[in-house]
Amino acid sequence: SQTIHQWxxxxxxxxxxxxxxxxxxxxxxxxxxxWYRQAAGRGLQLLFYSVGIGQISSEVPxxxxxxxxxxxxxxxxxxxxxxxxxGFYLCAWSVGRGHEQYFGPGTRLTVT
Amino acid sequence: AQSxxxxxxxxxxxxxxxxxxxxxxxxxxxxxxxxxxxxxxxGLQLLLKYFSGDTLVQGIKGxxxxxxxxxxxxxxxxxxxxxxxxxxxxCAVGETDSWGKFQFGAGxxxxxxx
Numbered sequence: 001s002q003t004i005h006q007w008x009x010x011x012x013x014x015x016x017x018x019x020x021x022x023x024x025x026x027x028x029x030x031x032x033x034x035w036y037r038q039a040a041g042r043g044l045q046l047l048f049y050s051v052g053i054g055q056i057s058s059e060v061p062x063x064x065x066x067x068x069x070x071x072x073x074x075x076x077x078x079x080x081x082x083x084x085x086x087g088f089y090l091c092a093w094s095v096g097r098g099h100e101q102y103f104g105p106g107t108r109l110t111v112t
Numbered sequence: 113a114q115s116x117x118x119x120x121x122x123x124x125x126x127x128x129x130x131x132x133x134x135x136x137x138x139x140x141x142x143x144x145x146x147x148x149x150x151x152x153x154x155g156l157q158l159l160l161k162y163f164s165g166d167t168l169v170q171g172i173k174g175x176x177x178x179x180x181x182x183x184x185x186x187x188x189x190x191x192x193x194x195x196x197x198x199x200x201x202x203c204a205v206g207e208t209d210s211w212g213k214f215q216f217g218a219g220x221x222x223x224x225x226x
Contacts, residue, residue: 043202043218044156059213090155100146101214103155 002027006091006104014112019064019078021107023091026072031093033074034101035066038088050074086111114139114205118217125193126225133188133220135203144206145186146214147177151199159201162186173197198224 003026013019025031035047046059048066056066063082067075074091088108092101115138125131137143144163148156160171167179177188186203203217 044216046213049213092156099144100158100161102158103148105155106153108153 004093004104006107008107010108012110013081015083016080019081021076021089023074023104024072025093031095034092035076036090081111083111114215116203116205116215116217118203118220120220122221124223127195128192131190131193133201135186135217136184137205139205141208144208146204147188148202149199193224195224198222
């Protein structure tokens with residue numbers, strides 16, 4: 001069966017520090033991968049999606065970047081965090097066109 | 113572009129009572145529709161999905177949803193709620209010709225009282 005992992009589960013970082021969040025998927029090949037951000041009391045905002053290694057599409061211009069160095073690995077990064085980067089970050093995967101997405105457990109990021 | 117509206121930000125329901133959560137969407141073609149549930153501090157869990165065919169779909173945990181094209185709606189229902197159904201519920205619409213780009217509603221927080 002398929003499993004999706006995210007780490008770390010929680011992170012507290014000062015403003016201006018770098019960020020690296022990792023997401024890995026097991027049990028499937030060539031998944032579509034997604035990064036979402038969920039601010040407190042709000043819905044999900046799609047940040048990046050990827051349909052293959054090295055292929056990244058950005059949905060919202062911002063302080064963040066994403067990379068996909070391996071088929072089942074998706075990384076969210078920042079060189080310098082802002083206070084507004086605080087939130088709950090969710091990784092998700094799907095297979096094929098238009099199919100349901102499956103979500104990881106999330107990372108709670110607090111920028112101080 | 114597609115959009116999703118969940119008109120109710122917060123709903124309180126008594127345990128054992130029925131529950132209906134509203135979802136309206138805007139999309140030029142027949143969309144893919146989904147309902148997800150999120151417990152505090154957790155990821156999202158898929159409850160059910162609609163791609164085509166029977167407009168009444170059954171999901172996990174006793175939930176069902178009905179697709180009504182004429183009303184552009186996909187409302188979620190449960191006949192009798194349990195205390196464990198307290199959570200946030202998200203409706204999502206997916207483009208039928210995309211690589212899984214979803215638009216999520218803002219969510220409905222469900223509180224279950226004894």
